[in-house]
Amino acid sequence: MTGTAQRLGRPARRGVRSVLDGMVAVGLAVTNVPLLAISVVALALAPVPFLGLALVPWTMTLVRMRADLERRRASRIGVLVTRPYHPPPERAGAGGWQRFRWTVTDPATWRDIAWLLPGAIVGCGLGTICVVVPLYGLAGLTLTPLWIWLGTGWYGYGAVWSVDTFSDGLLCLPQGAVILAAGLWAAPWLRRLDAHFARLFLAPTRAAELRLRVTQLTVTRADTVGAQAAELRRIERDLHDGVQARLVSLGMTIGLADELIDRDPAAAHELLAEAREASGTALVELRHLVRGIHPPALAERGLGGAVRALALSLPVPIAVEIDLPGRPDTPVESAAYFAVAETLTNLIRHSGAHTASVSLRHADGVLSMVVTDDGAGGADPTAGTGLRGIVRRLAAFDGTMALSSPPGGPTVITMELPCALSSPRTMPSSVTD
Incomplete structure (x- = not known):
């Protein structure tokens, strides 16, 4: 019974969150109109010396902030929208002309401006539907008893009920329940529709994706x-x-x-x-x-065996869980091993942890490595070269690293490497303490 209630409660909670998000969408959509007006005025004044150089980049920054907010809101509901902007010039602070040119010559700037008015219309319309339909159904449920009570006439100490009012009020109850359920069910889909519409304008084009990819590859190669x-x-x-x-x-x-x-x-x-x-x-x-x-254990026993051997050689008890149905290519395997080794080295030197764990798994073409410790936390990638070195090592293979290390711990480092496993597993999965 409890499991059924939880399964029924999850769509309801998701619907309520979508209704609240619809309220936010309506409020944000309204801001698109003054932003569009300011942008038009700024572009009209662009030929004016000095004024245009200062006003246009400032205005476009506001527009980009609004577009970035919409991208983050879309990403939270599962619609990924990547930032498509050109990287800033190296000497952007040297003068207003470079910043003006960087802003105006970026096609993403004009796509942001083109989205403001349609985004306001679609966001306001779909957000209003998200909010109004559930509230109308909720009103039918909550106000029906009040309507029935107001439909009674009181004479002295007795009450004379109006049959028509009472029957109409009872009919409002199931109608309100159906409308409320339909509104909560449709609200997430309407929010996703709004997010997909925003992605048409705010996501990078094919050319922009290739440009961003080339920029990323240039940086990682260097x-x-x-x-x-x-x-x-x-x-x-x-x-x-x-x-x-x-x-x-x-x-x-x-x-x-x-x-x-x-x-x-x-x-x-x-x-x-x-x-x-x-x-x-x-x-x-x-x-x-x-x-x-290149550790001999890595060549002989693979990534899982090498990580187990490394964990056994450290002074802190480390639980190792391996679920690898094969071995990645040698360069990827070496990068994964040294990323884990560097993480464990930082753990021993700086965390003050008493216990730790390492989990290696491969699913959907991605090798996931999660290192957790119960240390003091507060790890900062910008404070030293260790974590930055891990990020650079993983980036060479399109890998990523995510860090969660609040003060007081625990610290959780999640590293992912896209790769394929080429050979069958030779050692069974196990847990080492």
Whole structure:
């Protein structure tokens, strides 16, 4: 019974939210008209020196704020509308002409202006229907008892009922219930219709989507090249300062032992023992260096096995849940592993967490990685390079990262990589504590 009530209650709550959203839509649609008037005046004054350079960008900023608000409202009900604007010029603050030109030459600016009046008409009309129909049905339900009471005549201590008023009032009850239910059912669809209409004007065109895609690829390519160059410099530095120095020292020690082998065999044996120990240390450092480039566990056991091995090596208990029916391509697998590894490293260094968990899943062509800890929270991607490095690493493969870290915790980092799994799973799914 409780489950049935919940199933019936969800559409009702969704309908009520849509009715409230319809009220907001009507109020916002009214603001489109003065915005359109201001835009027309600003464009008419554009040829005026200095005045047009200042007034047009300011007015278009207001129009874009209104359009962005409509995009966010559409996205909240499942209609994704991406911002289609050109990126701002690098020297936008150097002068008003660059900002004026950036605003006026952007086709999205004119599409925003073209949407203001139709958007006001459609938004106001559909929003009014969303609000009026449920309220009319609600009035039939709530005001019917009042109508019946007003339809009675009181004479002394007795009441004489009007049969016609009473029967009409009873008929209003089921009518009001039907109208209210129909209004609540139709309100979400009307709001989605309004959002789809707004998307016709406010979403990027095909050319704009290609331009935004090229811009994104340019940025991610530059980040990837920079990250690879930094990684090569790190490897070179580690080789020069670590393994190479130890190998040079090892060669000198063996040379001294060779000189002393005839004159002082005991000292030569001591030097050879030191050389043996130094070679072992160099080998360990070399293994650590190789593991930083591409961990052997990742190549041998796949992403799930490598993450389990990493979790077991950390001082904080980490529960690992793996649900991967295969393995992604090697570059994607390496990026996913190092993203998780960097996240866990930040967790150990900064969060003060007592427990954590890692979840890896693949569904609908997307590899999802969720890292959660019970630490102090307050993680800020702009405060350090660790989280920004993860974002750059994922962006090279069109991946994304979402961070939720309120003060006091918990911290939840969700990373997603679009990819396909190419080979069957070789290890069963399990949970490691």
